[in-house]
Amino acid sequence: MGRATFLVLATILAAGCVSALTRVEIMLSARDLPDYDICCSSPVLPPDGYAVVYFAPSNLDDYFEEGTTTILSNNNNPNWPEVFSFNVAEGNTTARLRAVLWDSDVDDDDYMGSAEINIADIISAFGHSVTRSLQGAPKGDGKVVVTARVNGTLVHVPVDSGFRHARHLNYKSLNTRT
Numbered sequence: 548m549g550r551a552t553f554l555v556l557a558t559i560l561a562a563g564c565v566s567a568l569t570r571v572e573i574m575l576s577a578r579d580l581p582d583y584d585i586c587c588s589s590p591v592l593p594p595d596g597y598a599v600v601y602f603a604p605s606n607l608d609d610y611f612e613e614g615t616t617t618i619l620s621n622n623n624n625p626n627w628p629e630v631f632s633f634n635v636a637e638g639n640t641t642a643r644l645r646a647v648l649w650d651s652d653v654d655d656d657d658y659m660g661s662a663e664i665n666i667a668d669i670i671s672a673f674g675h676s677v678t679r680s681l682q683g684a685p686k687g688d689g690k691v692v693v694t695a696r697v698n699g700t701l702v703h704v705p706v707d708s709g710f711r712h713a714r715h716l717n718y719k720s721l722n723t724r725t
């Protein structure tokens with residue numbers, strides 16, 4: 548731990564620690580996506596899939612857009628390389644991740660369905676990996692796989708109105724792409 552980090556933590560701890568955060572990093576895959584493209588040379592083609600990732604810190608409908616994956620063309624089983632990182636309060640059982648899948652097209656993109664997953668379920672799952680069927684998928688079938696890396700280090704931070712404001716900003720700023 549660097550001196551600056553230590554000083555920040557020491558300051559935070561001195562201010563009073565009443566909550567703990569667990570850092571969660573997730574990656575997305577999809578399995579068995581149906582073909583969504585029709586082209587002149589072939590009757591059907593696999594989709595050019597990408598996912599838009601949202602995060603809801605509570606059971607309220609206040610979603611934060613975390614980011615969008617790259618487009619993996621012509622692939623029924625994409626493994627997206629992006630890592631989405633955020634912090635979840637210890638004991639929070641209502642924070643949710645929502646992944647909305649699209650097939651990129653020259654004209655309007657095709658909606659391929661979505662899945663909503665409780666963060667607590669991801670953390671407690673074997674291998675921190677869970678699979679969910681896509682909901683509302685026009686052509687049916689298809690699954691989303693969410694795999695997480697969970698940092699066991701807990702960072703104590705004070706909970707007050709200022710922190711909640713900063714935390715919301717933090718959810719966006721912590722989003723990283725690789």
Ligand SMILES: [Ca+2]
Nearest residue numbers: 583584652657
């Ligand atoms: Ca299409």
Ligand SMILES: [Ca+2]
Nearest residue numbers: 584595651652
């Ligand atoms: Ca397409």
